[in-house]
Amino acid sequence: MRFHIEGATEGAPNYLLVPSTNVARSAAHVGRGSRFGQRTAYMFLAEAARLKGRTGEMFTNLKQLVQVRPGWGELEIYEDALADAYLQAGRVDEAIAEYERALRLFPGIARARFHLAQAYWKKGSKDAARAQYRQFLELWKHADEDLPELAEARSRVG
DSSP: OOOEEEEBBTTBBBOEEEOOOHHHTOOOOOTTTOSSOOOHHHHHHHHHHHHTTTTHHHHHHHHHHEEEEEEESSSSSOTTHHHHHHHHTOHHHHHHHHHHHHHHHHOHHHHHHHHHHHHHHEEEEEHHHHHHHHHHHHTTTSSSTTHHHHHHHHHHHH
């Protein structure tokens, strides 16, 4: 598989080692002999589009990603990837709806829970945010104490 550096510019750490777009597209099949599943291929394509500033293309790939069921044994399910992109783009209401959808399917995705809390906080729904932060803290109760997510959640819960 051929890889190249996307978005690498001098002085800018914002780059990602991704398979070339053609490689990712051709690998987007599942089954015997595939290198990775459709969800991973869509994630590569979305990230490549993001790095090139093609947000419409990024959202299209992420929407396709969440329509594909995760395959058995996939290391990363990417169920909250579209919600993360909405939140980063400032589309808070869409992010909330997408995080809630993802968490109905996979309630144990701690970072999705944390990001949902952040989205509620940005929207001004402090009580809903605190409830999500509490659930996040319960999910990460055995995590390293000095993680910034834990510090933020604790400070917001009070």
